[in-house]
Amino acid sequence: MKQKIGAIIAMSILLGSSSFGAGSWKGIQFGGFVSQGYLENTGDNDYLGETSEGMYDFREYAANASYAIGEWRIGAQVFGQKLGNYGNDELSLDWATIDYQPSQWFGVRAGRVKTPRGLYNEALDVDSIRPFVLMPQSVYDARLRDFNASFDGGMVFGNVEIGDSNSVDYKLYYGEVPMKLNSGASDYFNTDFPLPNTRIGMDTARGGSLFWNTSIEGLRLGYSSSVFKDFGMDRIITAWPGEPTYYKVTSGYKRQLFSAEYSTGDWVFAIEGGGDSALYDLGYIGAPSAGTQDVAVDYGYVSVSRRLNEKFEMGAYYSYSKESSVFDTDENIVAPDFEQKDISVSIRYDLNYNLLFKLEAHYMDGSGKIFSTPAYPQPVENRDNSWTLFAVKTTYTF
Amino acid sequence: MMISKLFGVCAVAAALAVSTASAAPVLIGNSSLDGVSLSDSDIQAVLLGKNVSLGGKRVVIVVAKASDGQEAFLKSKIGKTGSQFNNHWRKLFMTGGGVAPTQVAAESDVVSVVAATSGAIGIVDDSLVGGLPVVGK
Numbered sequence: 001m002k003q004k005i006g007a008i009i010a011m012s013i014l015l016g017s018s019s020f021g022a023g024s025w026k027g028i029q030f031g032g033f034v035s036q037g038y039l040e041n042t043g044d045n046d047y048l049g050e051t052s053e054g055m056y057d058f059r060e061y062a063a064n065a066s067y068a069i070g071e072w073r074i075g076a077q078v079f080g081q082k083l084g085n086y087g088n089d090e091l092s093l094d095w096a097t098i099d100y101q102p103s104q105w106f107g108v109r110a111g112r113v114k115t116p117r118g119l120y121n122e123a124l125d126v127d128s129i130r131p132f133v134l135m136p137q138s139v140y141d142a143r144l145r146d147f148n149a150s151f152d153g154g155m156v157f158g159n160v161e162i163g164d165s166n167s168v169d170y171k172l173y174y175g176e177v178p179m180k181l182n183s184g185a186s187d188y189f190n191t192d193f194p195l196p197n198t199r200i201g202m203d204t205a206r207g208g209s210l211f212w213n214t215s216i217e218g219l220r221l222g223y224s225s226s227v228f229k230d231f232g233m234d235r236i237i238t239a240w241p242g243e244p245t246y247y248k249v250t251s252g253y254k255r256q257l258f259s260a261e262y263s264t265g266d267w268v269f270a271i272e273g274g275g276d277s278a279l280y281d282l283g284y285i286g287a288p289s290a291g292t293q294d295v296a297v298d299y300g301y302v303s304v305s306r307r308l309n310e311k312f313e314m315g316a317y318y319s320y321s322k323e324s325s326v327f328d329t330d331e332n333i334v335a336p337d338f339e340q341k342d343i344s345v346s347i348r349y350d351l352n353y354n355l356l357f358k359l360e361a362h363y364m365d366g367s368g369k370i371f372s373t374p375a376y377p378q379p380v381e382n383r384d385n386s387w388t389l390f391a392v393k394t395t396y397t398f
Numbered sequence: 399m400m401i402s403k404l405f406g407v408c409a410v411a412a413a414l415a416v417s418t419a420s421a422a423p424v425l426i427g428n429s430s431l432d433g434v435s436l437s438d439s440d441i442q443a444v445l446l447g448k449n450v451s452l453g454g455k456r457v458v459i460v461v462a463k464a465s466d467g468q469e470a471f472l473k474s475k476i477g478k479t480g481s482q483f484n485n486h487w488r489k490l491f492m493t494g495g496g497v498a499p500t501q502v503a504a505e506s507d508v509v510s511v512v513a514a515t516s517g518a519i520g521i522v523d524d525s526l527v528g529g530l531p532v533v534g535k
Contacts (some may be wrong), residue, residue, distance in 0.1 A: 104449040129485040202473040
């Protein structure tokens with residue numbers, strides 16, 4: 001891992017630096033970032049990793065290159081991360097796209113494309129554009145990074161002027177989200193019965209976002225939606241004779257998110273709220289359906305940030321999430337609601353254009369976003385419900 | 399005596415007025431963009447990367463690292479501070495949404511890079527325009 005980060009830093013120094021990119025060579029523009037953080041919380045909860053003990057396994061790094069000519073643009077970014085048990089410092093292709101944009105109102109992008117969702121999903125890894133260490137986890141769960149980050153497929157996009165200083169940004173996509181068994185998403189969708197997944201995936205993903213840039217300067221309103229078709233997973237019940245394979249699949253895992261952002265002077269206010277829903281069919285492979293699980297997740301946050309001067313920026317948010325499940329099976333299964341409230345305050349210091357430091361404190365009411373996995377059980381009854389999380393992070397952007 | 403004082407005051411006022419007028423930032427373009435005239439909404443679309451070509455040329459945005467005129471122009475035309483403009487482009491650049499502006503040290507460098515780059519635009523004081531076309535103001 002150290003060699004990977006070292007190579008990325010060496011490349012940035014070699015190419016020089018500016019506020020936007022590491023530099024360019026024959027019209028090819030290079031850039032990237034390296035970050036390292038630390039997380040620790042009071043009590044015994046382990047949230048994004050082994051945070052009760054203090055955790056340095058919290059870093060991301062990326063390097064990208066882009067080239068544009070005429071109406072065409074190509075580019076790619078490699079990305080690596082370590083967040084507790086996830087990422088494992090393995091480099092992967094974050095995005096790799098070819099764009100054709102013949103006009104302001106219409107463009108096409110294909111390849112591995114960043115997923116449009118809400119105000120900030122596409123830029124979740126870009127620490128340098130916000131004061132927060134952790135984005136509101138109700139909407140932007142860091143453990144779902146791989147699931148949320150990008151899809152393989154195509155997207156149409158554009159900006160349509162609708163008169164009187166109003167315009168609409170649209171993005172519509174179709175493809176699939178590659179998923180790994182050792183990803184955070186595999187655990188996230190496995191909290192009802194923590195049995196080891198042997199498969200997780202979907203047939204297709206489709207969705208998009210629509211943002212109205214209103215005639216009120218700085219105000220934009222948006223709606224994002226996505227559907228993952230035939231999304232599901234298989235699990236082996238190792239404790240049972242013959243180790244039968246248990247499946248859980250839904251014809252459509254649906255997500256939607258409403259967004260509003262108002263930027264005035266050095267202030268940025270944001271609010272987002274929405275939910276996920278899915279009706280899973282449950283059973284054993286080769287046997288009749290054993291019933292259904294109706295899952296609903298509601299989430300939202302409100303945030304404010306202010307650039308104080310050239311060096312300092314502050315931010316705060318309140319974030320809320322609640323996940324509920326209703327089972328309709330022969331067995332009388334009652335699942336608890338998973339609820340968590342998060343009040344956060346952050347401060348950011350920019351040493352220069354390229355290097356920044358952040359400090360953040362969270363007060364958590366509830367423990368609904370703690371994972372209980374086969375490898376690391378944290379049953380609900382053993383969790384602290386009132387706890388504080390501290391986060392520190394530094395990022396070098398080139 | 400009074401007349402000469404009044405004349406002096408008028409002369410200073412006229413000089414200040416000229417000075418203020420010459421401090422107006424404008425959007426200049428490479429000679430390949432001669433004849434292009436952008437409305438406020440066109441300027442906004444180009445500076446935010448929503449429109450990537452002008453006059454059949456790929457737009458290359460050239461910005462000075464620090465410039466009061468550029469800051470005022472950005473605030474007036476796209477409603478963003480320089481810091482917010484940087485963040486906007488960092489977001490696009492890091493997520494596959496666009497090729498970032500070329501950054502140079504000062505406004506005089508903006509003029510020279512715009513002059514040498516086909517499709518380039520940049521924000522400079524109108525006293526620095528020289529022979530380059532003004533595509534927006």
